[in-house]
Amino acid sequence: MPNPHGTDISKIRGRLLGERNLFSVSELFHENSRISRSAPRIAQSPQSALVAPSGFKRYIYAPRVALPDPSAAEADSIWDIMTSRRSGRSYSGQEIDLQCISELAFYALGTPDKGHRRCVPSGGGLYPLELYVMAARVEQLPAGLYHYDPRSHALCELGRADGLASVKKAVFIPDAVDNAAAVFILTAVFGRSKIKYGERAYRFSLLEAGHVMQNICLAATALRLGVCPVGGFVDDELNDLLDVDGVEEAVLYAALIGSLDKVDG
Ligand SMILES: Cc1cc2nc3c(=O)[nH]c(=O)nc-3n(C[C@H](O)[C@H](O)[C@H](O)COP(=O)(O)O)c2cc1C
Numbered sequence: 001m002p003n004p005h006g007t008d009i010s011k012i013r014g015r016l017l018g019e020r021n022l023f024s025v026s027e028l029f030h031e032n033s034r035i036s037r038s039a040p041r042i043a044q045s046p047q048s049a050l051v052a053p054s055g056f057k058r059y060i061y062a063p064r065v066a067l068p069d070p071s072a073a074e075a076d077s078i079w080d081i082m083t084s085r086r087s088g089r090s091y092s093g094q095e096i097d098l099q100c101i102s103e104l105a106f107y108a109l110g111t112p113d114k115g116h117r118r119c120v121p122s123g124g125g126l127y128p129l130e131l132y133v134m135a136a137r138v139e140q141l142p143a144g145l146y147h148y149d150p151r152s153h154a155l156c157e158l159g160r161a162d163g164l165a166s167v168k169k170a171v172f173i174p175d176a177v178d179n180a181a182a183v184f185i186l187t188a189v190f191g192r193s194k195i196k197y198g199e200r201a202y203r204f205s206l207l208e209a210g211h212v213m214q215n216i217c218l219a220a221t222a223l224r225l226g227v228c229p230v231g232g233f234v235d236d237e238l239n240d241l242l243d244v245d246g247v248e249e250a251v252l253y254a255a256l257i258g259s260l261d262k263v264d265g
Contacts, residue, residue, distance in 0.1 A: 033199040055116060055127040055192055059147050062156035068099050070106035070153070076222045085217050088226030091258025093179035095137045100223050101182060104257065105131060105148045105155075107219040108184065108212045118150065120211040123204035128193040129186055129212055130249070132242050136164045137181040137259070145241070158243075170237035171230050171254070180258040181225075185238060186212055189249045209252045216255050230254040 107119050109131050118127060131148040133155060135141045143163050146155035167185075168177040177183070186209050193201035213229050220227035231253060238254065239246040 029199070029202065033201075033203050035200060055125075056149070056151055057130050057147065057189065058149065059156040059158065062147070062158060064149070064152070065141060065146070065155045065157065067102035067105065067153050067155060070099075070103045070110065072099065081218050081222045085221040087217075087228045088258075088260065089173060089176035089228050089256070090261075091176075091179040091181065091226050091256075092261045093137065094181075094259040095139050096181040096225060096257070096259050098138055098140045100225060100257075101133065101135070101138055101141065101155075102153070103223060104184065104216055104219050105133065106153065107215045108186075109148060109150050110153060111150045114151070120208065120215060122208055123193060123201075124196045126193045126196060127208075128188045128190060128201065128205050129208055129252075130189060131212075132158075132185040132187065134164060134167055134183040134185065134241075135181075136183075166237065166241045167254070170233045170241070172232035173228070173230065173256075176228060176256055180256045182257045184216060184255040184257060185242065185251055186253045186255075187242065187244055187249050187251050191248060205252065213253055213255060216257075220255075220257055224260060226256075226258045226260045228256045230256060 109127075109129060110119050111117060112119060116125065116127070122128070133146045133148060134144075135146060136143050141155070142157075145158045147158055148154075149156055164177050164180060164183065167183045168174045171177060188205035188209065190201055190205055193204050197204055217227050217229065233251070233254060235251060236246055238251040242251065244250065
């Protein structure tokens, strides 16, 4: 449409942006997850609550490692933590305490009152996210892959890990993985949220992963650990590592955690 100066703005925009991709998956997705007054796309019926799957994944037969009490944390001021958070990719290679893993997992997806509620908000309280920990340099924790069970605040050993080698291969910052102490991997079980929100559940899962990752980053900063959020990875290699199908449950985000070089004195 011509503007008051006689220029057809749509043509200029078209030229600046190049060929428009009519099949952009993100635009299609955004459209499909749109809520409008005429198409609310949210299942509000009482029946939907009855058929909603449990918000927890359980590895019933896996050996468990009980985690120490996360409330033993020494508090730093919110200002110090918020302003000193940085994405750190250089770690000392020293071990970190199991207490650190306990606190990071708890602030990520823990249940403060031992019920359903978590440390992070979740659309409809449906909690589609799961946390896996690839441990490499953690005191009292054998190297390997674990799943975090929020209800018992324990790690379930999945026993099919080759340490950090698979993670190193899958991410685009392999050098940073070498000296990491652990890698936290977040997945979404989309169906838990889809039952109420349909396609919009995908948006919610991404938003919620951001909440969890920020908690991990801030908690790691408070514990004086290095942390780097990682969104650059080959999806199927991380999905295969966790033995999830990448459709019903898929990896969304990861975090490298490591000890920072100790300051003398
Ligand atoms: C969604 C997301 C994905 C990211 N993925 C990576 C990654 O794959 N590799 C990496 O080195 N940093 C990654 N980062 C970290 C950013 O590079 C970093 O946050 C940015 O450079 C700002 O620096 P700061 O976090 O130290 O403030 C990611 C950050 C976000 C929010």
